[in-house]
Amino acid sequence: MSKTCTTPHSDTSAARDGLSTPAARERACWPVRVYRFYRDGFKGMTVGRTLWAIIGIKLIVFFVILRWIFFPDFLSSKGRNDQEKAQYVREQMTGRR
Numbered sequence: 001m002s003k004t005c006t007t008p009h010s011d012t013s014a015a016r017d018g019l020s021t022p023a024a025r026e027r028a029c030w031p032v033r034v035y036r037f038y039r040d041g042f043k044g045m046t047v048g049r050t051l052w053a054i055i056g057i058k059l060i061v062f063f064v065i066l067r068w069i070f071f072p073d074f075l076s077s078k079g080r081n082d083q084e085k086a087q088y089v090r091e092q093m094t095g096r097r
Contacts, residue, residue: 028036042048079085 045052075085075088078088
């Protein structure tokens with residue numbers, strides 16, 4: 001049985017989802033079903049929207065701001081161009097046996 005993704009083709013509420021019958025909804029490909037699952041879930045959220053906003057802010061803090069604190073550009077102070085930086089790394093790698 002092959003599954004195909006469908007596209008909207010009329011103005012009815014079922015067709016707005018891209019499917020004209022409940023049976024066609026079940027036959028929709030999995031990316032379409034996953035998209036609809038999350039779309040419908042987010043439409044009904046009240047407290048969840050606030051929680052997702054907090055999660056988004058935390059991710060920005062973790063991956064953007066903390067990156068600058070814990071992973072500074074150390075090699076920029078060791079050389080002006082790529083060759084000098086590579087030479088510094090080479091010396092550090094071979095000198096520590």
